[in-house]
Amino acid sequence: MISSLNRIKLILILCVFFCKDATSQKEENDLFVSKLLTAPGSFTNGVEGPAVDKAGNLYAVNFQRQGTIGIVTPQGDASVFIDLPKGSIGNGIRFGKDGNMYVADYTGHNILKIGMSTKQVSLFAHDSTMVQPNDIAITNRNTFFASNPNWKAGTGSVWYANKKGKIKMMEGNMGTTNGIEVSPDNKRLYVNESVQRNVWVYRIKGNGKLRNKKLLIEFADHGMDGMRCDSQGNLYIARYGKGVVAIVSPEGKLIREVKLIGEKPTNIAFGGPDGKTVYVTMQDKGNVEYFRTDTAGEEWVRMHE
Numbered sequence: 001m002i003s004s005l006n007r008i009k010l011i012l013i014l015c016v017f018f019c020k021d022a023t024s025q026k027e028e029n030d031l032f033v034s035k036l037l038t039a040p041g042s043f044t045n046g047v048e049g050p051a052v053d054k055a056g057n058l059y060a061v062n063f064q065r066q067g068t069i070g071i072v073t074p075q076g077d078a079s080v081f082i083d084l085p086k087g088s089i090g091n092g093i094r095f096g097k098d099g100n101m102y103v104a105d106y107t108g109h110n111i112l113k114i115g116m117s118t119k120q121v122s123l124f125a126h127d128s129t130m131v132q133p134n135d136i137a138i139t140n141r142n143t144f145f146a147s148n149p150n151w152k153a154g155t156g157s158v159w160y161a162n163k164k165g166k167i168k169m170m171e172g173n174m175g176t177t178n179g180i181e182v183s184p185d186n187k188r189l190y191v192n193e194s195v196q197r198n199v200w201v202y203r204i205k206g207n208g209k210l211r212n213k214k215l216l217i218e219f220a221d222h223g224m225d226g227m228r229c230d231s232q233g234n235l236y237i238a239r240y241g242k243g244v245v246a247i248v249s250p251e252g253k254l255i256r257e258v259k260l261i262g263e264k265p266t267n268i269a270f271g272g273p274d275g276k277t278v279y280v281t282m283q284d285k286g287n288v289e290y291f292r293t294d295t296a297g298e299e300w301v302r303m304h305e
Contacts, residue, residue, distance in 0.1 A: 030292050034260045037279065037288040038078055043070065047281040048226070049093035049103070049135075050288065052271030053116070054303050059101070060281050060288060061090035069093070069103070069114075072288065074273075082119050088112065092135035092226070092267070095303065097142045104146060106132035111144065111161060125165040133159070135226055135267070137180045137189070140302065143208060145170075145189055147177040154195055160208030170210050171202070179227035179237060179267075183250070184298040190216065190235060192224045199224070199237070199248070216252040226267030226281075230295040236278060238265035245280060245291075261289055270297020275304070 037058075046062040053059070056074040063070020063080055067089050071081035084090055084105065090112075092104040101114040102124060111133055113124040125144070133146040142163050149156040156177030161167040175193030182189055182204070189210060192199045197219040202210040216235075222242035227235050233250040243263035247255045262282035269279045275296030280289045 031294055032256065032258045032291055034258060034280070034289045034291040036261065037076070037290045038072060040285045040287045042078055043281070043286045043288070045283050045286055046089065047283060047286055047288070048091050048266045050267055050269035050279045050281050051093040051095055051101070052269050052279070052300065053095060053101075056271060056273070058269065058271055058279055058288070059093055060279075061093065061103070069101075082114065082121070084112070085121060091133070092146075094136050094138045094144075095299075096138060097140070102136060102138070102144065104133040104136045106134060109133065111136065111146065111165070111167075123165075125161040125167040127159070127167050130159060134178055135180045137182045139182050139204070140186050145180055145182065145208070147180045147191060149176040149178055149194070151176060156193065158189075158191055158210065162208070170208055171213075174200075178225055181227045181229050181235065184229055184231060184233050184301075188250075190227060190229075192227060192237065194223045194225065194240065197222070197224065199227075199235070199252075217248055217254065219246075225265060228268045228270060229298040230270070230293070231275075231298050231301045232295050233298075234295065236268050236293075238268055238280065240264050240266065240283075245278065247293075258291055261285070262287075265289075270300045275300030 044062040050060045058072040069081045072078045088105040089107045090103045091106045094102050103112045105112050109130045111125040113122050131150045135147045137145045144161040146159045156174045158171040160170045175196035178194040179192040189202045199216040201216045203212040223240040225238040225240045227237045235248045237246045243260045244257040262285040264284040266281045266283050
């Protein structure tokens with residue numbers, strides 16, 4: 001017979017086992033389910049460029065009005081972080097190894113640098129011959145790639161900026177270049193063409209030179225916008241108009257599609273306490289959604305090394 005003490009121990013062991021199992025099941029059920037982070041209309045329809053700092057704060061452009069950068073704390077409090085210089089409107093945002101924020105200013109043909117402690121805005125790179133720097137990607141050497149779409153002409157190009165902000169075109173004669181990302185090993189550059197629905201992959205060589213262009217994946221319908229890599233090298237692609245985030249392997253296989261609440265996602269960032277929260281900016285709703293995934297973002301991992 002089981003003594004009273006042993007019976008109690010057995011009950012406690014079973015409770016721990018089933019509680020852990022229930023918790024694990026709940027976490028699994030919560031994966032890839034999109035939820036609202038900010039209220040609809042909290043951003044303008046120009047909401048873009050989400051990026052997360054080391055403290056877990058989320059930033060995105062055009063909070064409340066055009067020309068701003070908004071901040072959403074881990075507690076969910078949203079406010080204006082900074083007003084950009086007059087005439088500047090941001091798009092893509094990235095954090096450099098130096099801790100500064102870099103912003104694609106598409107109206108000014110600039111990449112701006114913002115000191116996080118001082119909020120001082122300075123010019124990092126400029127070229128008036130660019131139609132617009134749209135999205136930006138950053139390497140582990142703190143060099144940059146920027147997409148440069150011409151929406152009216154249906155064309156685009158890819159530009160490169162070194163550590164000192166010297167910028168030049170690296171690839172032309174493309175479709176409407178938009179989302180852009182560097183692989184976790186910093187050997188490959190991914191670039192998508194929104195209208196043509198192609199995602200291309202290049203080998204990155206010295207001084208930002210691009211070689212061995214190959215088609216990674218082509219979609220039959222709907223557009224594309226921003227992209228980010230997780231730490232395993234999978235691409236998370238905002239499928240504008242379809243209302244999903246497509247997760248694509250480094251080999252070009254569509255792993256899954258995450259259904260969103262809105263229909264027009266513009267860009268993506270990883271954050272949260274473990275880097276496994278995916279934030280998605282939504283043009284049609286003027287807000288930010290989020291969902292949990294099973295792999296941390298590459299940028300988040302690099303930032304916390």
